[in-house]
Amino acid sequence: AAAESTLAETLRGLSLTTPLPKYPNCYPEVNPVDVYRSHLTSILTEVTGVDAAIIYPALQWTQTLEKGDLVLPIPALRVKGKKPAELAAEWVAKFPESPLVHKPTVAATFLQFFFKVDKLSEILIPSILKQQTFFGQNPYLGLKDPGDSSKGKKRIIIEFSSPNIAKPFHAGHLRSTIIGGFLSNLYEGAGWDVIRVNYLGDWGKQYGLLALGFEKYGNEEALQVDPINHLYEIYVKINKDLTAEKEEIGKLEAEGKDASHIKNEGLDEQARRYFKAMTDNDEKAIAQWARFRDLSIKRYKETYARLNIHFDDYSGESQVKQERMDFAADKMAKMSVSEVSEGAVIVDFSKHFPGKAGKSLERPIIKKKDGTALYLTRDISEMMQRDDKYHFDKMMYVVASAQDLHLKQLFAIIGLMGYPELAAKCQHINFGLVLGMSTRKGTVKFLDDILRDVGEKMHEVMQKNQAKYEQVENPLATADILGISSVMVQDMSGKRINNYEFNMEAMTSFEGDTGPYLQYAHARLCSITRRAGLTPAEIATANLSLLTESHAQNLIRVISQYPDVVQNTLKTLEPTTILTYLFKMTHTLSSSYDHLRIVGSERELMLARMALYDAARVVLNNGMRLLGLTPVDRM
Ligand code: ARG
Known part of the structure; x- marks a missing residue:
């Protein structure tokens, strides 16, 4: 509710009407980009004459900022009789002045929309600083009825x-x-x-x-x-x-x-x-x-x-009750799912599914000759x-x-x-294999062995920079966390189904897209916050319209994608969807530092930049924790 009222205030400040029209799967209180989807849908229904129910879901997010912040594939609107190019020209000509977006550009059969970043930062940054650890989450998606939370949540095992x-x-x-x-x-x-x-x-x-x-x-x-x-x-x-x-x-x-x-x-x-x-x-x-x-x-x-x-x-396998297994065996026999073959009970799938499908499922045994049950x-x-x-x-x-x-x-x-x-x-x-998983002491038997070994390795790496090492309060605990991050990030880097090589040197390096790199990016943001020494209340007064540099604007746009990335991950079910995004964001971040300095800037600028870095830190922290990592403040 708090996030909702802040949003309403912000939108009024931008002289936009509230409440925004409701569309299915539109949650502007938790996803600032949905403000844009909703706003664009209102404009586009006027401009194209197409139903909002078709337009809203057709507005897609983009992976690369050069393509815009949202794109509309013109054929998705299913307008008959005219070529996409003609429609595009017509619609662009009719497109009214908007406080939130620039006039669309046309690329092949797409309309590309670029957000007006000054307004985006006013909507986005306060929303992130308000939501903190919740930013990127969407409690509505799991509701049995998205419009009525009293009906309860859906349950997943x-x-x-x-x-x-x-x-x-x-x-x-x-x-x-x-x-x-x-x-x-x-x-x-x-x-x-x-x-x-x-x-x-x-x-x-x-x-x-x-x-x-x-x-x-x-x-x-x-x-x-x-x-x-x-x-x-x-x-x-x-x-x-x-x-x-x-x-x-x-x-x-x-x-x-x-x-x-x-x-x-x-x-x-x-x-x-x-x-x-x-x-x-x-x-x-x-x-x-x-x-x-x-x-x-x-x-x-x-x-x-x-x-x-x-x-x-x-x-566990021990918790399966004998009565249950008897019941299942009975049912399978009665329904002729199973049959007796050479004294054992089997399921011959070729009898249930014709051709290849049945063959590929083979003939698993359900009960051995001596009556024992199986996996x-x-x-x-x-x-x-x-x-x-x-x-x-x-x-x-x-x-x-x-x-x-x-x-x-x-x-x-x-x-x-x-x-x-x-x-x-x-x-x-499902997921692929890890090849060559061995520690320095030989082949791995237990998880603890791996974690201990990478922890020790990270401890060595940390000691190479004595000055920094001495500032870390509990170096062994930090090394342990960094070691775990190394293993996890390497594991989540590719698609699940791919095999990968367990590589201790590569995973513990600060070069490349590794766990330690991600942790370093987080620790650096924390250190900026510490050194600036500004309170949240002070940062909340920042004049965000001062964030005019292209580096600041790109960072804002990347940050705004996070809730969409999370939502997309619910479709891909791939940790790499989040991880790839976090690396994109941290790369944008690290190329910004020289251009967006805090120390030595005037106070107004300092506040605005600090608000931006704070928002970046919240997003990075949330993304890391979503992956199961423990972000460190110092290393
Ligand atoms: N314990 C099994 C193994 O180590 C994995 C269990 C997978 N889950 C299941 N419901 N069969 O291979």
């Missing part, structure tokens, strides 16, 4: 990270964590009710084996101190024993000797029995497993906190469980593209089982 207990946290989990954290922030900022789910790999015979391993190799103290590494060590050792046992059986049988005593009493059989006890809810077995799980989660939480990530629900079986029931528990409007699975087939099979089976609407609400957010 974002399932991400999902590591496997006692196994390495590999690159796939790292990317899922980074991308999932980002998507959660994005949807939260768009006003959705976001449920973050971590679907742990925590069930199966291997967890019976792990318990046996703990009896043999476990150490209570080590478990308490470092559960993740200790469980992994045990897991590796006991798996070695298992391999040796299998070799022994092979050897005996090759020699024609009896191996049944090993088969009946060996590790593999014991693990099977232990896991059977777990599925039968045997108190002792369950208690031991639950301890491993709880201690691991506790440690995961600490690591996630360093990445600004939390989960609302630590679900896919659990995912089917887990999805239905979540549907019941959360009544979500949308669900995203942030999982490596190595599991494309698995998720396609999952969604297809849910559809065949008679829940096509449920399947349609689900989306697989």
Whole structure:
């Protein structure tokens, strides 16, 4: 409401009528560019005679400022009988004088609109300084009814990270964590009710084996101190024993000797029995497993906190109820989705979808010969469980593209089982591989190893500039944050689907579009603010019409795009959409410093420039936090 009244005042000051006409997806209180869309739509309905409902959504934002601030593709207005060039000439001639935009220019079949930047800064900068951390967010988008907040928010489940207990946290989990954290922030900022789910790999015979391993190799103290590494060590050792046992059986049988005593009493059989006890809810077995799980989660939480990530629900394969799986199995059999083949239950997709489509989905097993359920079986029931528990409007699975087939099979089976609407609400957010992910101490096993290593590297980099280093209050903590930023920014630089090379040197460099560069840009803005020593109240009195230099004007125009960039990101679902923008903005910024000095300028000019830098800092800070980074004030 506060932002709304400031906007109304500003618009009155510009002698524009308020309230602005309402269009769907037009939110001038949170997106200043929507003031322009709305204003242009009013003018263009007069000029072209086309309906506002067609014009408004046709006004597009641009990636490059040379093309204008908004463009209109003339064919989008679907005016018959005249060529776009004729229409353009006609409309430009009729275009009235406006306080907000210059007369449009024509480029091919587009009308290009350039904002009058003096007015833009009067609308934009106060709006940013007022909204602060909220600038760029749009709480209306996630409303069930955008016109009526009492109807509540739409709900999205974002399932991400999902590591496997006692196994390495590999690159796939790292990317899922980074991308999932980002998507959660994005949807939260768009006003959705976001449920973050971590679907742990925590069930199966291997967890019976792990318990046996703990009896043999476990150490209570080590478990308490470092559960993740200790469980992994045990897991590796006991798996070695298992391999040796299998070799022994092979050897005996090759020699024609009896191996049944090993088969009946060996590790593999014991693990099977232990896991059977777990599925039968045997108190002792369950208690031991639950301890491993709880201690691991506790440690995961600490690591996630360093990445600004939390989960609302630590679900996992173990949390899928047996009744659910029985119900699903029944349903699949009754509806002839599944069939028995060589004693196992399978889904033969070629029988459900003709041609290539069916073939490409293959013939997944739903239940093994011995009756055990599988990864896919659990995912089917887990999805239905979540549907019941959360009544979500949308669900995203942030999982490596190595599991494309698995998720396609999952969604297809849910559809065949008679829940096509449920399947349609689900989306697989996939991503490529990280190549060569190793630290200086060898191949990576756990997220903590990576973070520690890049943190140490950044600490070395920081120490190269002793003078600055000495000013940083807590250099180790800062190095840690910078290290995390390095990893995250490298991960988010390309499109999700692309593979990339894990490159410690490149990611920790200040040259190029890296995490440290972005952090440096932020710290520099903070330092300008500190040195100017002006209060927000003083800055609020700035005379923004003094921002006349082309560098100032370009910066204002770039900054004004931020809410549109965020909204566009809801379509691309790519962190790189935000990141590319932030680099564009910081480049514009760094080329401005020499032209827009604070120190040595007259007070009036100082105030105006400070307001601009403040607005830039808010946008950079918001963008970084949206990505999951922690902006630093000094480095
Ligand atoms: N724990 C699995 C893995 O590490 C990822 C889980 C993905 N999510 C799912 N619903 N299947 O491969």
